[in-house]
Amino acid sequence: MPHRLHLIQFCRFSYTIMVETLTSPSSIWRFNLRRWITGLFSSYKTLFALLWIVVFASVFVFQTNFVDGVLVFWRPLPVRPLPRFRPVAFNLTDFGAVGDGVTVNTLAFEKAVFMISKLGQKGGGQLNVPAGKWLTAPFNLTSHMTLFLAEDAVIAGVDDEKYWPLMPPLPSYGYGREHPGPRYGSLIHGQNLRDVVITGNNGTIDGKGQRWWKRYRQKLLNHTRGPLVQIMYSSDIMISNITLRNSPFWTLHPYDCKNVTISNMTILAPLFEAPNTDGIDPDSCEDMVIEDSYISVGDDAIAIKSGWDQYGVAYGRPSKNILIRNLVVRSMVSAGISIGSEMSGGVSNVTIENVLVWSSRRAVRIKTAAGRGAYIRDIKYKNLTFENVRVGIIIKTDYNEHPDLGFDPKAFPVIRDISYNSIHGEGVRVPVRIHGSADIPVRNVTFKDMSIGTTYKKKHIFQCSYVSGRVIGSIFPKPCENLDLYDEHGTLVKKSVSANASDIDYDI
Structure with a gap:
């Protein structure tokens, strides 16, 4: 299906432009379109030609579904959600954030997400994170949201565990994975979401895991470390064109999700002494694509x-x-x-x-x-x-x-x-x-x-x-x-x- 892949790639490229609003077509354009369609279908010869085009295209698509002589249409590839344009966009600084690497901006992220959560019926909203180092404790995403990290933007996690919320163990694990009982949540978290995009111009989400790794090795943690990004019970998720690094634990953890695309990613952690820093852990997930990425981690x-x-x-x-x-x-x-x-x-x-x-x-x-x-x-x-x-x-x-x-x-x-x-x-x-x-x-x-x-x-x-x-x-x-x-x-x-x-x- 090369034609479909090219369309998806074109949509992704267009998406990086990240326009803030979409204008509706003008009435003049609609009138010209109606006149063009009327003229097109007034000729039976044109209709006949169109019919042959449809037949030829169908044969082409049928042939592209042959792999090693075996039809693969019985085993469909995962559905790949396309990026969504948002009718409204906000900058993180609109909510009082300061990107100096010192100011803790958790409240600003929470205010922005709350504002976007009110826009679901209108197509959601986009949160632009500009260049700078934006220190924060963990925060949640919402449905119909795009989180966009500009070039040289860094979302950095507070590395003191007292700021990280505790969550119950995952139901399919019954255990915190490293300790019995609850586990720390992730820096960026989402549950029961739909239509979420995390993307950018190769901005970075940094878990600042060095202190977590050291305390884990010293057996000073009483709960399982948290992932860098964790999305749970959600669908239609796209994560692309960003760098994830130095996660306290597993880096990117989609859990019980459907229709997930992860592409053009860079995921980094030290090769040694960064325990359990898996890159991507699809966990009870269905219909998923992971592609076009570089991953070098400690697990x-x-x-x-x-x-x-x-x-x-x-x-x-x-x-x-x-x-x-x-x-x-x-x-x-x-x-x-x-x-x-x-x-x-x-x-x-x-x-x-x-x-x-x-x-x-x-x-x-x-x-x-x-x-x-x-x-x-x-x-x-x-x-x-x-x-x-x-x-x-x-x-x-x-x-x-x-x-x-x-x-x-x-x-x-x-x-x-x-x-x-x-x-x-x-x-x-x-x-x-x-x-x-x-x-x-x-x-x-x-x-x-x-x-x-x-x-x-x-x-x-x-x-x-x-x-x-x-x-x-x-x-x-x-x-x-x-x-x-x-x-x-x-x-x-x-x-x-x-x-x-x-x-x-x-x-x-």
């Missing part, structure tokens, strides 16, 4: 989640229909892109394509454990590049971290229908490590068009345990014997020795 660059053990099973909200593409990511502590380990509501229909993972500990990882339940299925990795990565592809089924002892140890997750196509790279120590188990086997894994230059000469650098699936065509390095071998035409060449064979070697 997973992206981690798709859906709840933790028995709490996630009871909540029952999967993460599904997620498209991740055109990213450059880095993680020296965890992984570039992860699924799990908290996935007890299920994860399905995820496509990850056109991603470079560089100078990282791990590239792409699926992690789960007994007690999680649910499933991870229909996951497609395409056109990935690994550069100087310790372990390239990982599926791990013994990630035994639990909120409490109330989980069911026999709640075994199902992992199946995972494909890796066009995977390349260099400087990789272990290209593949898939560690299934007797209770949690990994089923129907496919490898095609893979060539990864390794830095380790030991035999078992393609490692498998309790894995079944196939290799199509020739790949490098040599695959494990758990997988069936097919030629490029789909003809079986060699049947696997045993899906349960194990050559996992964690020493490398």
